[in-house]
Amino acid sequence: MFRPSVTTFLDQMLRDDRAVMRVEEAVLAPESPFCGQTLAGSALRERTGLVIVAIRPAGAEAFVFCPPPDRPLAAGDALIVMGEVGQILQLRRLVNGRGAVAERRRGA
Amino acid sequence: MSGEPGAKTDIVTCQRHLIVCGLSGPAQHILAELEQYKRMAGDGERLGTGVISCDFVAIDADERALARARKQYPHVRTIAGDATEDEVLRRAGVRQAYGIFPVLPNKKDNLFITFTAKQIHPEIRVVASTTDFLNAGRKLFRAGAASVVSPSFIGGLRLVSELVRPHATAFLDEMLRTKVSDVQIQEIRLGAASPFRGQTIAALALPSDYSVLAVALVPAASEAPVYNPPGETRLQSGDALVVFGKGADIARAQSAAQAAGPGERQE
Numbered sequence: 001m002f003r004p005s006v007t008t009f010l011d012q013m014l015r016d017d018r019a020v021m022r023v024e025e026a027v028l029a030p031e032s033p034f035c036g037q038t039l040a041g042s043a044l045r046e047r048t049g050l051v052i053v054a055i056r057p058a059g060a061e062a063f064v065f066c067p068p069p070d071r072p073l074a075a076g077d078a079l080i081v082m083g084e085v086g087q088i089l090q091l092r093r094l095v096n097g098r099g100a101v102a103e104r105r106r107g108a
Numbered sequence: 109m110s111g112e113p114g115a116k117t118d119i120v121t122c123q124r125h126l127i128v129c130g131l132s133g134p135a136q137h138i139l140a141e142l143e144q145y146k147r148m149a150g151d152g153e154r155l156g157t158g159v160i161s162c163d164f165v166a167i168d169a170d171e172r173a174l175a176r177a178r179k180q181y182p183h184v185r186t187i188a189g190d191a192t193e194d195e196v197l198r199r200a201g202v203r204q205a206y207g208i209f210p211v212l213p214n215k216k217d218n219l220f221i222t223f224t225a226k227q228i229h230p231e232i233r234v235v236a237s238t239t240d241f242l243n244a245g246r247k248l249f250r251a252g253a254a255s256v257v258s259p260s261f262i263g264g265l266r267l268v269s270e271l272v273r274p275h276a277t278a279f280l281d282e283m284l285r286t287k288v289s290d291v292q293i294q295e296i297r298l299g300a301a302s303p304f305r306g307q308t309i310a311a312l313a314l315p316s317d318y319s320v321l322a323v324a325l326v327p328a329a330s331e332a333p334v335y336n337p338p339g340e341t342r343l344q345s346g347d348a349l350v351v352f353g354k355g356a357d358i359a360r361a362q363s364a365a366q367a368a369g370p371g372e373r374q375e
Contacts, residue, residue, distance in 0.1 A: 009293045009324075009350060010283070021335055025276040051323050051336050053352055056275050063279060065291050066319045066353050078275035082323055083336055 023053075023080065024088045029096040030075040040069035048091045050083035120185055120201035124154075125163040127200050127208040129191035129221055131173050134211045134237050134259050139166060143181040160206045167191040167200050192220045197228060207233040210253075215244040219251055226252035293323065294358045296349040296365045304365045309349070310339030318361040320353035 010023075028035060034042045045052060054063040058076025081091060128138050145155060146162040154160055167187045168174050174186040189196035191212065202208065202225050210221035218236045225232050234253040238244045241258040248256045269277045283291055298304050304312060314320045325337040328346025343349070349365075351358055 010280070023276050023280055025273050025279075027275075046339075049336055049338070051321055051352075053321060053323070054279055056278070063282065066315060066321050066357070068319065069316050080276055080279045 020084055021082060022085060022088060023082055025078050025080050026088070026091045026095050028073055028075055028077045028079070032073075032075065032095050034073050034095060035075045037073055038069065039067055039071045039073060042073055044079070044091065044094065047094065048081075048083065048087045050081040050087050050091055052079050052081050054080040056080065118187075119199050120165050120187065122161060122163040122165070122185070122201055123204050124159060124161040124206040125165060125201060125204075126160065127197075127202060127205050128164060128166045129208065129210045129218075130212040131166060131168045131170070131177055133213060134257075135166070135209070138209055138211065139164070139177065139181045139184060143183055146183040165200045165205075167196060192217050192224070194224055194228065197221070197224055202232065203229050205229065205232055207235065209235055209237070211237040215240055219244065219247055222248055222251040222253050290355045291353065292355050292358060293350060293352050294355075294362070295326075296351055296358075296362050298343055298345050298347045298349075298365060300345045302345060302365050304343050305345050307343055308339060309337055309341050309343065312343075314351065314361060318353070318364070319357045320351045320361045322349050323352050324350035326350065 034044070039045075039052065044050070052067060054065045055067045055071065055073075056063050056078040057074065058078075063080065064071070079091070079095070081088060083091075126142060128135050128142070131139075142162075142164040146164070149155075149162045155162060162183075163185070164183070165185045165187060166174065166177055166181075167189060168177075169188065169190050171188050174188055177184055178186060187196060187200045189199065191197060191200075191210070197208075208221070208225050210218035210225075212218055212221070215238050218238060222234050222236055225234055230252075234248075234251075235255045235257065236248045236253045237257050237259055238248060239258065239260060241256065241261055245256045245258065266277070283293075296304075309322055309325070314322055322337060324333040324335045325341060325343075326333045326348040328344055333350060334341075351361065353361075
């Protein structure tokens with residue numbers, strides 16, 4: 001009630017029948033090839049079409065909202081994303097080590 | 109007729125306020141949340157789209173419980189009485205209230221309050237709680253409730269969420285709460301002279317230059333938002349970008365989207 005623009009947008013987004021939008025998370029596995037890369041370098045945004053709205057580093061309480069493109073990724077980072085279920089599943093495959101390799105092979 | 113805020117008053121004269129029926133269970137959490145809104149709001153500031161006042165009233169038959177509530181929530185106004193009685197609801201200002209929470213433990217009471225409140229004030233927004241969503245919930249809607257919440261149902265979903273997606277759950281909480289970080293979702297509308305016109309979303313470099321993310325685009329030609337718009341999308345006047353970020357960062361991006369005034373052209 002207090003933050004109508006936030007609530008309204010989230011409500012609309014979560015209820016939109018055309019697009020099944022979700023706010024979800026994926027945690028970077030230690031063996032993920034993205035550890036040590038920057039957010040821009042990982043190209044996770046382009047690969048999945050997801051918006052990465054925040055990062056919560058391993059063990060941290062606080063979120064880094066709107067992480068900048070030069071933000072380095074580290075093992076245990078929880079990526080908070082907005083997108084469709086299929087995109088989120090793709091992200092999960094990408095950030096756990098093996099999936100990323102498979103994805104690359106397919107792309108190569 | 110005592111003037112001090114939070115003092116016990118027998119007749120509430122607020123306008124567009126919120127009424128909480130009962131003091132136990134979810135009522136405690138509602139009062140804590142409303143107290144926080146009231147404390148954070150500036151003078152005369154309103155909730156929602158500006159139509160809800162931050163004033164709130166609790167109704168309960170137990171005078172001692174009301175006294176405890178006033179100590180705990182200094183801004184609450186209290187009415188002693190049975191919330192299922194017309195006269196008590198009237199004293200709580202139901203006729204000019206914005207909304208009411210029938211959240212008593214007894215589902216029949218909540219049904220009765222919903223029905224009575226809507227009868228006295230058909231425009232009032234009723235959000236009721238029930239333990240029996242299927243049966244009592246349907247009746248509450250029939251009686252005029254705008255929304256019905258089952259705390260145990262919500263609690264169950266929440267327990268699952270905390271287990272399987274703890275970070276996303278905490279993130280959404282933080283976005284909807286008032287106290288913590290000032291992250292918001294706002295629109296950036298492109299006027300006919302906006303320097304953003306004709307540019308691609310990627311070229312605006314919103315994440316690096318403004319710490320702001322574009323989460324949706326509402327094209328001028330349609331009402332339906334495009335979520336996570338691709339970076340190569342070219343913007344036109346009349347488009348609205350829905351962005352996520354801190355209030356101050358969004359404000360900077362919004363002013364950059366306005367046409368530069370004559371004095372600030374050379375930047």
